[in-house]
Amino acid sequence: MKLARWMSLLVLLQAGCARLPAPGPPPARRGALDDHPAHYAFLRERAADARIVEGIGEEIHDDWRWAARRAVLRFVVEETQGVQFRVVLTVPEEFLRAGGRRIDVRIGGKPLGAIDASRAGYIDWRQPVPEEWLAPGKEILAELEADAEWMQGNERRGYILGSAGFTL
Amino acid sequence: MPKALSVLFGAGFTVLCAWALGRMALKRARMGLAVEERHVLAFMCGAPLLSLLITGMCAAGIVYDGVLLAAGALILIAAWKDGAFRKEEGEGLAPLPRLWQWLFGTVFAIYAGVALVAAMAPEISPDGSGYHLGIVSRYYREHGFARIDTNMYAALSQGLEMLFLWAFAFGRHSAAAVVHCAFYLALPLLMLRFGQRIGKPVAGAAAGLFFLCAPVALIDGTSAYTDAAVACVAFAVVYLAEREAPPWLTGMMCGFAYALKYTAFVAVLYPLVRHAWRRQWRGAALLCVVAALTAAPWPLRNWIYYGNPAAPLLNRIWPNEFVHASFEQEYAELMRRYPEIESYAQLPLELTVKGRLLAGFWGPLFLLAPLGLLALRSAAGRRMMAAAALFGTTYFANVGARFLMPAAPFVSYAMALGLPAPVLPLVAVAHAVAGFPDMPSKYMEAPGWRLMKIPWRAALRIEDEQEWLARQSEGHRAARLVEAMTPPGELVLAFSSMPESYTTREIAVGFQSGRGERLLDLIQAAMYSDMRPVTEAVFRMPRQRLSGVRVVQTNTPQRGDEREKDLWSIFEMRVFAGGNEIPPAPEWRIRAWPNPWGVKLAFDGLPVTRWRSWERIRAGMFVEADFGGAFDVDELRLLMSEDQHGVRMRLEGKARDGTWRELAGEPLRQGFPVPLTLRRLAMQEVRRGGVTYLLVRESDPQWEDLSRNRRAWGIRETAAVDAYHLFQLE
Numbered sequence: 001m002k003l004a005r006w007m008s009l010l011v012l013l014q015a016g017c018a019r020l021p022a023p024g025p026p027p028a029r030r031g032a033l034d035d036h037p038a039h040y041a042f043l044r045e046r047a048a049d050a051r052i053v054e055g056i057g058e059e060i061h062d063d064w065r066w067a068a069r070r071a072v073l074r075f076v077v078e079e080t081q082g083v084q085f086r087v088v089l090t091v092p093e094e095f096l097r098a099g100g101r102r103i104d105v106r107i108g109g110k111p112l113g114a115i116d117a118s119r120a121g122y123i124d125w126r127q128p129v130p131e132e133w134l135a136p137g138k139e140i141l142a143e144l145e146a147d148a149e150w151m152q153g154n155e156r157r158g159y160i161l162g163s164a165g166f167t168l
Numbered sequence: 169m170p171k172a173l174s175v176l177f178g179a180g181f182t183v184l185c186a187w188a189l190g191r192m193a194l195k196r197a198r199m200g201l202a203v204e205e206r207h208v209l210a211f212m213c214g215a216p217l218l219s220l221l222i223t224g225m226c227a228a229g230i231v232y233d234g235v236l237l238a239a240g241a242l243i244l245i246a247a248w249k250d251g252a253f254r255k256e257e258g259e260g261l262a263p264l265p266r267l268w269q270w271l272f273g274t275v276f277a278i279y280a281g282v283a284l285v286a287a288m289a290p291e292i293s294p295d296g297s298g299y300h301l302g303i304v305s306r307y308y309r310e311h312g313f314a315r316i317d318t319n320m321y322a323a324l325s326q327g328l329e330m331l332f333l334w335a336f337a338f339g340r341h342s343a344a345a346v347v348h349c350a351f352y353l354a355l356p357l358l359m360l361r362f363g364q365r366i367g368k369p370v371a372g373a374a375a376g377l378f379f380l381c382a383p384v385a386l387i388d389g390t391s392a393y394t395d396a397a398v399a400c401v402a403f404a405v406v407y408l409a410e411r412e413a414p415p416w417l418t419g420m421m422c423g424f425a426y427a428l429k430y431t432a433f434v435a436v437l438y439p440l441v442r443h444a445w446r447r448q449w450r451g452a453a454l455l456c457v458v459a460a461l462t463a464a465p466w467p468l469r470n471w472i473y474y475g476n477p478a479a480p481l482l483n484r485i486w487p488n489e490f491v492h493a494s495f496e497q498e499y500a501e502l503m504r505r506y507p508e509i510e511s512y513a514q515l516p517l518e519l520t521v522k523g524r525l526l527a528g529f530w531g532p533l534f535l536l537a538p539l540g541l542l543a544l545r546s547a548a549g550r551r552m553m554a555a556a557a558l559f560g561t562t563y564f565a566n567v568g569a570r571f572l573m574p575a576a577p578f579v580s581y582a583m584a585l586g587l588p589a590p591v592l593p594l595v596a597v598a599h600a601v602a603g604f605p606d607m608p609s610k611y612m613e614a615p616g617w618r619l620m621k622i623p624w625r626a627a628l629r630i631e632d633e634q635e636w637l638a639r640q641s642e643g644h645r646a647a648r649l650v651e652a653m654t655p656p657g658e659l660v661l662a663f664s665s666m667p668e669s670y671t672t673r674e675i676a677v678g679f680q681s682g683r684g685e686r687l688l689d690l691i692q693a694a695m696y697s698d699m700r701p702v703t704e705a706v707f708r709m710p711r712q713r714l715s716g717v718r719v720v721q722t723n724t725p726q727r728g729d730e731r732e733k734d735l736w737s738i739f740e741m742r743v744f745a746g747g748n749e750i751p752p753a754p755e756w757r758i759r760a761w762p763n764p765w766g767v768k769l770a771f772d773g774l775p776v777t778r779w780r781s782w783e784r785i786r787a788g789m790f791v792e793a794d795f796g797g798a799f800d801v802d803e804l805r806l807l808m809s810e811d812q813h814g815v816r817m818r819l820e821g822k823a824r825d826g827t828w829r830e831l832a833g834e835p836l837r838q839g840f841p842v843p844l845t846l847r848r849l850a851m852q853e854v855r856r857g858g859v860t861y862l863l864v865r866e867s868d869p870q871w872e873d874l875s876r877n878r879r880a881w882g883i884r885e886t887a888a889v890d891a892y893h894l895f896q897l898e
Contacts, residue, residue: 019475020487023759023794026752029773031849033740033807040841063838079844082877088839167842168700 038076040086040165051075053141056161064090067161069149073142077166080134084126085142088162091117095159100148103159107133108140117146117159129166171629175288178339179346182218182331183211185240188247189221190214195250197417202261204364208357210252211350212404213417215331215397216424216462218243222330223465229312236337261364264373271593272360272373275600279380280353282605286390286619287349288627291341292641296392297667299680301341304332305669315473317683318659318676320491323479325466327427328394341669342627345392352389352396355403356380359577362407366548371584374592378580381596381603383618384528384569385576390619395573398429402574406555409439415455422455423462430481431562432574433463438558484783489765492682492782494735503566512567519569523616528569529608530576533583533599540582552581569616637670646892647671650863653887653894660861660894661687661854663868676859682782686766687857693739693776694850695873698811700842701739701775705835707819711802716822717743717831718792719806721785723816731814736781736789738770743793744803755796761789775807775842776849785814798824807840847880855897866891 041051044063055071067089077083085107091100095117103115105127113127134140142165146158190210194201201209221239225231247253264272291297299321306314306322307329316322332344339346356376363372379385379399389396401424408418418439425432436459443452467477476486483493508525509518515526516535523529540556543549556578563571572579584592601607605622608615625631637644647670650660659674661684668675678688693699707719719741725732743750752758752771760767763782770779770791781789804819819832843849862883864871874881874895883895 021764023757023764023792024768025754026756026758026771026793027768029752029771031773031775033742033773033775034841034843037841037843039844042839042841044838077844079848079880081880082847082873083844163839165841166844168694168697168844168846 039078040075040163040167041073042163043161044163051165055144055158057155061160064160064162066155067144067146067158068156069146069158071144071158071161073144073164074139075142075165076137076139077134078136080131080136082128082168083131083134083166084128084168085112085165086167087115087125087144087164088123089115089117089125089164090122090160090162091120092157092160093120094150094152094157095146095148096120098148098150100146100150100158102147104143104145104147106143106145109143115144126167134166171633172288172627175339175342175346178335178337178343179287179350181240181338182335182343182347183350185243185334186214186218186331187211188214188243188252189217191252192247192250193217193417195252197414199411199413199417201258201411202361202365203256203258204261205361206256206258208354208361209404209407211354212358212400213421215351215401216327216420216427218334219327219330219424219427220462220465222334223327226307226312226330226333227465227469229310231308231311231333231337233337236334240334261361262367262369264360264364264369267593268370268373271596272377275377275596276353276356276380279386279600282619282622283349283353283386283390284346285622285624285627286386287345288342289623290626290633290637290640291345291392291669292637292644292667293345293387293391293393294665294667296345297341297641297644297669298665299668300329300392300394301332301336301344301669302667302675304329304336304344305672306674307333308336309672313469313473316674317474317490318674318681319684320480320495320681323470323474323476323490325427325430325463327424327466328397332392341392345390348392348394348397349390351400352385353380355396355400355577358400358403358407359581362403362410363581365407365411368548368585370589370592371548371581374584374587374596375577375580377596378533378583378599379577381600382530382534382576383523383603383608383615384530385573386603386605387528387617387619388570388573393570394428395570398425398432399573399577401425401428402432402435402555402559403577405435406438406551406578409442410551415439415443415451416458419455419458420462422459423464426459426463427466430478431565431571432559434558434561438555487762487764489682492685493762494733494782494784495679495682495685497784498733500565503568504564506567509567515567519572521612523569523608523612523618524614526567526569526616528617529612529615530569530572531599531603531608532611533595533602534579536583536587536595537579539586540579542586543582546585549582549585552578552585556582641667642890642892643667644670645889646863646865649887649889649892649894650675650861654861658860659858660863661859662863663688663870664865666863675863683857685782687854687859689778689780690776690850690853690857691870691874693778693809694846695870696811699809700846701778701807701809702840702842703808703810704838704840705806705808705817706838707804707806707832707835709802709819709821709831711745711800712821712831713798713824714795714801714821715798715824715826716792716794716828717801717804718790718820718822718828719804720787720818720820721781721789721815722787722818723814724786725784725814729814732784734785734812734814735783736785736812736815737778737809738791739775739778739807739809740773740805741770741791741793742805742807743799743801744805745800746802750799750801752793753796757794757796758792759794760791767791774849774853776846777853778809785812794822804835806835847877848882851882851897860897861886862895862897864893864895866893 036047053072190213335343359376422436425435475488560575
């Protein structure tokens with residue numbers, strides 16, 4: 001009992017010393033999250049349709065869409081410095097069987113690099129984009145050109161595209 | 169030369185005032201001291217009194233040169249009236265043999281000369297020119313205590329810094345170092361007198377030299393550090409206890425030990441055990457009360473300023489914004505095991521003959537420390553060993569060589585008592601030669617922190633102080649750059665420590681405080697891919713009417729788990745119904761545990777500010793929003809980073825009757841588009857946090873991104889020196 005009394009006293013002392021804020025109202029918002037910005041497209045979202053120029057299916061499978069041999073997207077960036085281009089895709093076995101090995105990436109018509117697609121599986125590809133290739137507020141086309149395609153029924157298929165666009 | 173005189177005046181005035189107060193205190197203690205003991209003990213016993221006086225002046229905000237001079241004059245007049253300056257007769261202590269008189273006198277005189285010169289030289293020690301004197305100089309500018317929320321070291325006890333402040337007022341940095349040097353030099357004298365007092369004068373003299381000539385003691389004792397003073401006060405506590413000084417006097421020294429350094433709190437145990445052993449309960453109680461009163465200003469200040477009486481420690485017991493518990497955990501682990509120290513078996517050689525990894529070394533002599541066990545044969549030896557063990561208990565909290573300093577005098581004593589008396593002169597001379605600047609470089613490969621030169625030209629200011637400092641220290645050049653290129657009153661965010669005592673601008677070093685960590689986190693959240701807002705955790709549930717939601721973290725990783733150090737964080741918490749967000753309203757009440765202060769950051773609409781637990785994850789942490797009404801809800805989204813893979817969550821909902829129940833387990837995780845303007849947003853928030861400049865060193869991990877993408881960050885370089893770059897926030 002004595003110990004319990006001492007412990008209670010210690011807890012009280014501790015509580016007296018600690019100065020914790022009471023629950024309060026949320027602050028006034030100083031910004032708003034942009035779920036569908038013009039610089040990046042998650043193909044899981046219907047809003048990504050606005051970013052597609054050609055070569056990407058309309059049908060959404062879970063969180064991806066089929067990309068054809070040549071896929072083109074349009075983006076607008078607010079910042080040009082320290083920016084990378086990112087593509088998240090999955091290479092299917094069928095792509096390899098069709099002889100596919102790489103996907104060339106061009107930004108505004110200029111070659112940025114090539115995605116090594118010589119093995120099946122998930123790829124998260126990023127490449128810094130030269131600042132001078134971009135202009136804030138102006139539309140820019142990004143082209144993904146694979147070196148093969150294959151047929152699924154009557155549909156031309158390339159690879160599984162999860163997302164693409166500009167990021168940090 | 170006048171500067172050298174002001175250094176000597178500042179330090180001398182401080183030591184003299186401490187001595188005068190001590191003389192008055194000792195007179196009232198009626199201890200029957202011998203002539204040889206009186207002066208050195210007077211300095212020791214006066215130091216806490218002077219420190220307390222300056223603490224009071226700081227609290228009252230009256231630290232002005234004139235007030236200090238007047239207070240010092242009053243102390244000296246009072247001491248003179250009290251007879252402190254009168255020559256006294258009395259019994260003497262056991263005399264030293266002639267050989268030892270010569271040996272101790274010569275070595276002590278040489279080392280004292282070297283130490284005085286080194287201490288008088290402009291201060292360049294990392295911690296001394298950094299926080300010890302950085303904080304002192306801030307107090308001096310503000311004429312008293314200031315709440316410094318950008319430097320956790322400002323919350324440490326500052327008993328010695330109070331004496332530094334007194335000296336700093338007249339002689340600036342070097343005067344403070346000379347005050348510390350006074351303790352370093354007083355300790356061997358105290359050890360000698362103790363030896364004479366217990367009838368072991370040779371052991372006392374030898375032990376004093378063992379300590380005096382140790383390379384780490386020399387460099388530390390001549391810098392504006394506190395370790396030599398802690399060692400000195402620790403020895404004084406044992407001395408007073410063994411001399412059966414009045415409990416109030418010993419208690420005051422024990423409290424002063426805590427005021428010098430938290431870890432020295434163990435000092436009180438030595439006299440306390442003695443009192444308890446003899447069942448002197450009143451004495452024990454008086455001892456504790458006086459010790460507590462002497463130490464009290466520091467926990468009191470910390471509670472008022474930082475909300476944690478033990479700041480910057482024990483932040484989980486007394487949570488506060490000033491120092492995050494996660495930092496404390498990380499820092500404590502780092503201090504327990506320095507880089508490249510993989511086993512404690514490395515310590516003996518590192519501490520004695522290597523010294524590179526533990527920031528200093530004690531010299532080859534201390535390889536003989538195990539021989540100190542032979543001293544257990546005598547009562548004096550057993551007491552010294554007991555004291556060594558007591559003051560060594562806190563060593564493993566920080567394994568740096570200098571943290572053995574409080575135990576070192578007792579280890580030295582045990583060695584001197586254990587070794588055969590005929591070999592002691594040889595051993596002492598060899599140790600003195602081996603420790604002299606810069607002998608260690610002749611027999612050691614890359615020896616650690618030590619005094620390498622005797623900078624007498626700089627000490628006497630024959631060589632210009634600023635030029636010498638600029639040549640010796642890159643950090644000093646950076647501090648001068650900050651001083652020259654930023655307006656007064658600006659806050660500069662730096663990413664690594666610097667000698668902030670050489671600038672009047674406030675420097676927030678990223679890792680040195682909760683505020684600094686939060687500012688740094690803004691930049692890192694925009695800089696590093698795993699810290700950016702790239703993931704959305706989505707809880708979906710059947711549409712239902714709720715009056716609140718709470719996300720609970722459910723994982724407590726096992727010790728050693730790779731996710732053990734994860735912190736939980738949320739950039740934004742958003743509530744949805746039918747795909748539409750329910751915007752936060754003023755009626756809502758939001759809260760979080762831990763870090764209730766930061767919860768607003770999860771509701772401010774900014775993707776760069778985040779609530780962080782600032783504690784390693786454990787089950788039961790939560791973030792909660794009470795709607796103050798009821799809404800239909802079917803989805804909750806958390807914008808998160810990927811640096812928290814150990815986090816597991818569940819969603820709870822508050823029904824209209826006030827009861828909470830689980831709504832969903834682990835959420836779905838999906839990617840979120842990072843705003844390309846994140847860097848600029850981060851810097852805007854840094855600026856909102858009061859920072860107007862960044863000081864970046866090329867070796868800082870942040871340098872590359874900041875320098876390469878300066879326009880994206882919204883910063884421009886205004887000046888540079890060496891590898892330091894000063895950026896202004898636009």
